Amino acid sequence: MTYVEYKMLNPMQKFAYNFKKFFKNAPGAIGRFFKAVGLAIVHFFVGIGKGFKDFGVTFVKGDWATKLSYVIFGVGDIHKGKYYKGILYFLVEVLYVLFMVFFGGEYIYKLPTLGTATKVVEYDEFGFEKVLDHGDNSMIILLYATLTIVVTIVVFAVYISNIKDAYRHQIMRQNGEKPTSLKVDAKEFLDGKYHITLLSFPILMIGIFNILPLIFMILIAFTNYNGKEHLVMFDWVGMQNFGNLLNVVDSARKANTFFGIAGWTLIWAIAATFSNYILGIIVALMINKKGIKLKSLFRTMFVITIAVPQFVSLLLMSQMLTQDGAFNILLSHFNGGVNPRIDFLAGTPLMARMTVIIVNCWVGVPYTILSMSGILMNIPEDLYESARIDGASPFKTFTKITLPYMIFVTTPQLITQFVGNINNFNVIFLLTGGKPSNPDYHSAGYTDILVTWLYNLSMGEQKDYGLASAIGILVFIICATLSLIVYNNSKSMKDEEAFS
Amino acid sequence: MKKILAILLAGMMTATALAGCGESGGSGTESKADGGSQADNTSKSDGGGATIDPSFPDESLFGDETNITLKVWAPDKAVNLTKEQVKAFQDHYSNTTFASIEVVAQGESDAATMIVNDPEKAADVFGFPSDQLEKLVDADVLSPVTKGFVDTVKANNAEKTVTAVEAEDGSLYAYPETNDNGYYLVFDNTVVTADDAKTLEGVLEACKKAGKQFILDSGNGFYSCVFAFTGGAVIDGFEADGETQKFVEYDETEVVKTLMAFAKLMKDYKGTYTSQDPANISTGFKNGTVAAGVDGSWNSTADKEALGDKFGAAKLPTINVGGTDKQIISMFGYKYIGVNSHTKYQRAAQILAYYLTGLQCQQDRAEKLGWGPSNKAAQEALADDPILTAISEQAENAVPQVKIAGTFWSSMGTLGSELYKDAWNPDDEAATKTLFEKTIANIRDEG
Numbered sequence: 001m002t003y004v005e006y007k008m009l010n011p012m013q014k015f016a017y018n019f020k021k022f023f024k025n026a027p028g029a030i031g032r033f034f035k036a037v038g039l040a041i042v043h044f045f046v047g048i049g050k051g052f053k054d055f056g057v058t059f060v061k062g063d064w065a066t067k068l069s070y071v072i073f074g075v076g077d078i079h080k081g082k083y084y085k086g087i088l089y090f091l092v093e094v095l096y097v098l099f100m101v102f103f104g105g106e107y108i109y110k111l112p113t114l115g116t117a118t119k120v121v122e123y124d125e126f127g128f129e130k131v132l133d134h135g136d137n138s139m140i141i142l143l144y145a146t147l148t149i150v151v152t153i154v155v156f157a158v159y160i161s162n163i164k165d166a167y168r169h170q171i172m173r174q175n176g177e178k179p180t181s182l183k184v185d186a187k188e189f190l191d192g193k194y195h196i197t198l199l200s201f202p203i204l205m206i207g208i209f210n211i212l213p214l215i216f217m218i219l220i221a222f223t224n225y226n227g228k229e230h231l232v233m234f235d236w237v238g239m240q241n242f243g244n245l246l247n248v249v250d251s252a253r254k255a256n257t258f259f260g261i262a263g264w265t266l267i268w269a270i271a272a273t274f275s276n277y278i279l280g281i282i283v284a285l286m287i288n289k290k291g292i293k294l295k296s297l298f299r300t301m302f303v304i305t306i307a308v309p310q311f312v313s314l315l316l317m318s319q320m321l322t323q324d325g326a327f328n329i330l331l332s333h334f335n336g337g338v339n340p341r342i343d344f345l346a347g348t349p350l351m352a353r354m355t356v357i358i359v360n361c362w363v364g365v366p367y368t369i370l371s372m373s374g375i376l377m378n379i380p381e382d383l384y385e386s387a388r389i390d391g392a393s394p395f396k397t398f399t400k401i402t403l404p405y406m407i408f409v410t411t412p413q414l415i416t417q418f419v420g421n422i423n424n425f426n427v428i429f430l431l432t433g434g435k436p437s438n439p440d441y442h443s444a445g446y447t448d449i450l451v452t453w454l455y456n457l458s459m460g461e462q463k464d465y466g467l468a469s470a471i472g473i474l475v476f477i478i479c480a481t482l483s484l485i486v487y488n489n490s491k492s493m494k495d496e497e498a499f500s
Numbered sequence: 501m502k503k504i505l506a507i508l509l510a511g512m513m514t515a516t517a518l519a520g521c522g523e524s525g526g527s528g529t530e531s532k533a534d535g536g537s538q539a540d541n542t543s544k545s546d547g548g549g550a551t552i553d554p555s556f557p558d559e560s561l562f563g564d565e566t567n568i569t570l571k572v573w574a575p576d577k578a579v580n581l582t583k584e585q586v587k588a589f590q591d592h593y594s595n596t597t598f599a600s601i602e603v604v605a606q607g608e609s610d611a612a613t614m615i616v617n618d619p620e621k622a623a624d625v626f627g628f629p630s631d632q633l634e635k636l637v638d639a640d641v642l643s644p645v646t647k648g649f650v651d652t653v654k655a656n657n658a659e660k661t662v663t664a665v666e667a668e669d670g671s672l673y674a675y676p677e678t679n680d681n682g683y684y685l686v687f688d689n690t691v692v693t694a695d696d697a698k699t700l701e702g703v704l705e706a707c708k709k710a711g712k713q714f715i716l717d718s719g720n721g722f723y724s725c726v727f728a729f730t731g732g733a734v735i736d737g738f739e740a741d742g743e744t745q746k747f748v749e750y751d752e753t754e755v756v757k758t759l760m761a762f763a764k765l766m767k768d769y770k771g772t773y774t775s776q777d778p779a780n781i782s783t784g785f786k787n788g789t790v791a792a793g794v795d796g797s798w799n800s801t802a803d804k805e806a807l808g809d810k811f812g813a814a815k816l817p818t819i820n821v822g823g824t825d826k827q828i829i830s831m832f833g834y835k836y837i838g839v840n841s842h843t844k845y846q847r848a849a850q851i852l853a854y855y856l857t858g859l860q861c862q863q864d865r866a867e868k869l870g871w872g873p874s875n876k877a878a879q880e881a882l883a884d885d886p887i888l889t890a891i892s893e894q895a896e897n898a899v900p901q902v903k904i905a906g907t908f909w910s911s912m913g914t915l916g917s918e919l920y921k922d923a924w925n926p927d928d929e930a931a932t933k934t935l936f937e938k939t940i941a942n943i944r945d946e947g
Contacts, residue, residue, distance in 0.1 A: 126646065128561075128847050134842060135640060227635065227906045229638055343922060347923075435719070439935055439942070461907075461909050
């Protein structure tokens, strides 16, 4: 189909064409995705192989000091006169050895079993207890072992850089060059290597406070860390937690819960995102329409709802929607004074789910109005002017100028909102708390989404951290995949310059 | 200038990283117990009476411990009283030097989780409700009651509170502190007569006539377990594996019949029988919309204040199942004071825990906080308090709140919610049976 042919189709046909095209191209897209992943893996291993090759080649070509650097950090640098750096390298090695001997080694040793020692006590003649050994705590072992592994990786990087540096200085000496002084190197950090000066501290902090806990939490997904019998001593269980969630045959209850909740989570995320988006656009358009008076008043009125904290609105709503709440009292006036006792939040699943989506508009639409108003005001007026001169109807102007412009600008925002809604803990937890109950589910109700289920499992009485962690990983995979696919197929990504 | 700006930006990035950490760290340690372990308690009662003082053990027991530093966890409402008691403790042992005994507010339902998560930094002496005991024992963080005290503690405290913490070898895991962690029937005695209060049908009929509500939190496993318990499906600790909830032998048709009887009442008295948070009982009393409810001992003060002279209390009523009146069986817990095995002053911690659960301190708490004592002598002094009478009568028809699986609360809550739903058909025996079987499977984490 040529471009002209396409342009002549009516909207329904266009939709059908695009719909068909999407599914026709889907296998190819998926194939490309896996090819790209495969290539990345290949590149990774080729890189490692190259690293090993360099490692060997340097050893063969190196002089005695460079060769000694393979065992003792910094010897090469010191031999070539680069004293301060050599000493720093050497210090790193000494500190690392001390760290491993007095701290890390023990935890690495216990990592495969996650601890076996139990409490040892003795009693005096009156019966007072004396604790000789408190026994192992698997969580502490896992945490410190993770720390030790990360430290080891960092030291390994220093080790490689020590070898490279030794060899570089060897080459420099062969070429008759002198190593640079400390002063010159320090100055370099304010000039050529300024990015390192700036970013080292933030990266260190991110490593300690984000990456390290993240690795730790991911590892928990492979243990039976739960409140049953394993709060202090737990073991590796491999993929069992994932099996519980995904194996519909052997672990029917948990797997059914997972798939049931995952399905509702997606429906919820789509409904919540688009209801807010569409309603927000409509209201923003109405406010921004030419000839509307008191624009700023209307805008302020909507924004005021943002001033009330979200959780306050939600808690209020959940009170108003109970069987004896304000809504039912209001309805009783139309019902001859009899309270209809409609259970909006814990009655039928359909009613509860719809209520959640509608109430979510209350807290979400103002934000869309706000950002949309800004975007609407930014559309170049000359586009509209030329459309008017060409005799375009207001509807045509909307579908041909306003809508494409807005979708172009807001696709990344839509993706963020979608992911945000998949993890929209507040609305579900504060409004329904997962109700109505579902006896077929494992500790979850009809309106529970994956994160609130995760919360029930980890913060409720069960303390099933292993299972909760596995759910968290699966949520991440779902979110990451969806966002990547949508973003890569969006116009904002493919055609960055379209509206500039 | 640019560089300064860049440094500022980098600083902000760091701050964001730290902020992110704060969130995840917080969610790791905080925890919220649902209904299962209602910790705070504000019921009030009169009482007193002097008896011999079995509170202070001999000072020589401190042994070589000097310069003692201890941390005590007490629930918010009890902090001030505990501070006074600790002061008296220090004053009494004038020959022993105390560096400091710190009293810190800590909700009892979370105490066990906090201790297990980080025993090194946690309190040396702490209060906890009985359903948390299993967790503490599994984690091996409790120092059992010192052998020299065991006989005295056993002799002085009510039998049920002792057997619930008794290990197989006869030692005690912790010191009994209260004997009142349960719920009972509260009612407005101008609407519901004492005679009505004997049967659930009577209570509901009286409420309906007056156009007022009856509240039983049917979506909360702590309360809704009465449906299954009354039918005979009573829990009995764990199976041999130590983690699967064990039920005593029960007759399934009988349980199903009882569940159907409850569901029938919910439907017949729709609008009268309501499932709401028990906190709504006292507000409902105040504005006249509620005439009766099943409420816990910790809300007694509020209920009493709301009703004044009209306040009535009784054990839970009976329910008519197939022609026979069955007593409603509830869940009943106790509170204990335990010693953290990581304490550096084992002797002082044990003596302090012994003292804090001794006669004098229990009487103080009964007088000032309204906590029902576990000490027999203190109980006798309070025998004519109507609330404590109702509680102790219900305790005779209750399942002890010990050794409860984590899956118990939410599954029992679901059972209650399902029965209460508008769409539920109370005459559908097959559906009730399936629901009950699913509930048991959920609790036992099967399939």
